[in-house]
Amino acid sequence: MLSVSDAEAIILQLVQPLDSLIDTEVIDLFTANGRILASPVTSQLDFPHWDNSAMDGYAVRSEDVQDCNEEKPVVLEIIEEIPAGVQPKSIIQSGKAARILTGAVMPVGANTVVMQERTRREGNQVFILATPKPKEFVRQQASYYKAGSQLLPTGIVLNAQEIALLAACQCTKLNVFRRPRVAILSTGDELVTPETPLQSGQIVDSNQYAIAALVQQMGAEAIMLGIVRDEPTALEEAIANALTQADIIISSGGVSVGDYDYVEQILESLGGKIHVRSVAMKPGKPLTVATFPTPHSPLLTPHSLLPTPHSLIYFGLPGNPAAVLVTFWRFVQPAIKKLSGLAEGWEPKFVKARASQELRSDGKRETYVWGQMRLSNGIYDFYPASGVQHSGNLINLAQTNSLAILPLGIARVAIGEEIQVLIQ
Numbered sequence: 001m002l003s004v005s006d007a008e009a010i011i012l013q014l015v016q017p018l019d020s021l022i023d024t025e026v027i028d029l030f031t032a033n034g035r036i037l038a039s040p041v042t043s044q045l046d047f048p049h050w051d052n053s054a055m056d057g058y059a060v061r062s063e064d065v066q067d068c069n070e071e072k073p074v075v076l077e078i079i080e081e082i083p084a085g086v087q088p089k090s091i092i093q094s095g096k097a098a099r100i101l102t103g104a105v106m107p108v109g110a111n112t113v114v115m116q117e118r119t120r121r122e123g124n125q126v127f128i129l130a131t132p133k134p135k136e137f138v139r140q141q142a143s144y145y146k147a148g149s150q151l152l153p154t155g156i157v158l159n160a161q162e163i164a165l166l167a168a169c170q171c172t173k174l175n176v177f178r179r180p181r182v183a184i185l186s187t188g189d190e191l192v193t194p195e196t197p198l199q200s201g202q203i204v205d206s207n208q209y210a211i212a213a214l215v216q217q218m219g220a221e222a223i224m225l226g227i228v229r230d231e232p233t234a235l236e237e238a239i240a241n242a243l244t245q246a247d248i249i250i251s252s253g254g255v256s257v258g259d260y261d262y263v264e265q266i267l268e269s270l271g272g273k274i275h276v277r278s279v280a281m282k283p284g285k286p287l288t289v290a291t292f293p294t295p296h297s298p299l300l301t302p303h304s305l306l307p308t309p310h311s312l313i314y315f316g317l318p319g320n321p322a323a324v325l326v327t328f329w330r331f332v333q334p335a336i337k338k339l340s341g342l343a344e345g346w347e348p349k350f351v352k353a354r355a356s357q358e359l360r361s362d363g364k365r366e367t368y369v370w371g372q373m374r375l376s377n378g379i380y381d382f383y384p385a386s387g388v389q390h391s392g393n394l395i396n397l398a399q400t401n402s403l404a405i406l407p408l409g410i411a412r413v414a415i416g417e418e419i420q421v422l423i424q
């Protein structure tokens with residue numbers, strides 16, 4: 001059985017990010033929230049675009065206002081009014097000033113802005129009551145960004161901050177990585193859809209919904225392939241079909257040692273290479289991970305006839321609902337993030353927290369306890385979900401946001417002790 005960290009290393013090494021030449025699409029800025037840039041962005045505009053005023057006040061020549069104070073103000077003649085958005089018409093000569101408003105273009109000849117509060121106005125004269133620093137309150141052209149240099153690199157997520165910047169640059173069409181395609185299937189004769197009236201012994205296929213929600217939350221496309229019977233031919237057909245339409249396939253169930261657990265055997269019969277068969281973790285022990293060498297369909301490459309170069313990864317998650325969530329957060333989420341083209345930050349995120357209650361495990365497998373992290377006075381406290389922590393219990397998963405980790409060999413964590421917590 002592999003340790004969690006060995007399994008993680010193997011899995012993340014199997015993931016080849018999407019290709020920045022092939023696996024891309026051009027989208028509108030309006031739909032760019034959460035998407036990942038597939039090529040760097042460069043603007044032909046300087047920021048600021050031109051020298052402009054940072055204050056409401058007066059544009060002056062700094063040489064004219066060297067020695068002024070309240071008792072001995074310098075008096076300048078106002079020759080123009082420049083609101084934002086208006087091109088100045090005059091040149092500011094010695095002894096002259098322009099009324100200027102925040103964001104307005106600096107007039108030629110002026111190099112400094114005196115803020116309104118340090119002036120007094122009488123008619124078309126302004127009294128400068130304090131000496132400004134040279135160039136004070138002038139936002140110099142290109143002082144934030146010089147046209148032609150790289151503005152945003154490949155591999156970053158576009159959020160509000162980046163989208164604001166792209167809008168300001170008038171970059172309304174963006175080359176981004178396509179969304180990873182994730183096919184999802186559930187295995188089990190006992191499974192029915194949520195709208196089916198339950199017969200004795202039947203279970204609702206909640207995993208399909210959980211996995212689809214997780215996949216969508218990550219900005220990937222969830223392809224829901226439904227329930228597959230525990231029957232080798234049906235399973236083989238379903239997996240072969242999934243291979244033609246996805247970058248990643250996630251199934252749940254059928255990976256343990258039971259008489260109807262066929263997933264591993266079918267993966268091998270379809271030419272898959274198994275890299276992980278079980279992991280020393282609880283829940284999640286029978287996690288199975290395989291790869292298939294080449295994509296099985298040109299569907300994957302809408303902009304080219306070349307096949308995508310990365311291999312296809314199959315995650316066979318254990319059927320128990322909590323095992324699905326834990327193995328997804330621990331392994332599948334970073335794998336999808338890495339595949340999606342993110343240049344950095346795809347690794348799982350751990351934080352330190354204080355145990356708010358005693359935590360226990362059998363010490364034989366790395367144990368993941370689900371619960372809630374809460375921030376109080378700058379310190380994270382971890383509250384395990386109340387009720388049983390069994391991998392078949394999904395009731396108390398609701399409202400959890402993290403997983404506390406009890407390492408192998410640690411059977412007890414006392415109240416107040418520091419623990420590692422995986423955040424979702």
Ligand SMILES: Nc1nc2c(c(=O)[nH]1)N[C@H]1C(S)=C(S)[C@@H](COP(=O)(O)OP(=O)(O)OC[C@H]3O[C@@H](n4cnc5c(N)ncnc54)[C@H](O)[C@@H]3O)O[C@H]1N2
Nearest residue numbers: 186203204205206207253254255256261285318319320323
């Ligand atoms: N003799 C052993 N038995 C088991 C072992 C073991 O090591 N030796 N491991 C146990 C562990 S740990 C887990 S986890 C499960 C994993 O089993 P499978 O992946 O083979 O899953 P199934 O047997 O198909 O189902 C397990 C359980 O989960 C329910 N399930 C399955 N699919 C869904 C779904 N889509 N939505 C909701 N619930 C689902 C299923 O009804 C079962 O109750 O094996 C243990 N056994």
Ligand code: MOO
Nearest residue numbers: 283284285323391
């Ligand atoms: O480890 Mo299993 O994944 O307990 O339920």
Ligand SMILES: [Mg+2]
Nearest residue numbers: 254256258261
């Ligand atoms: Mg089983």
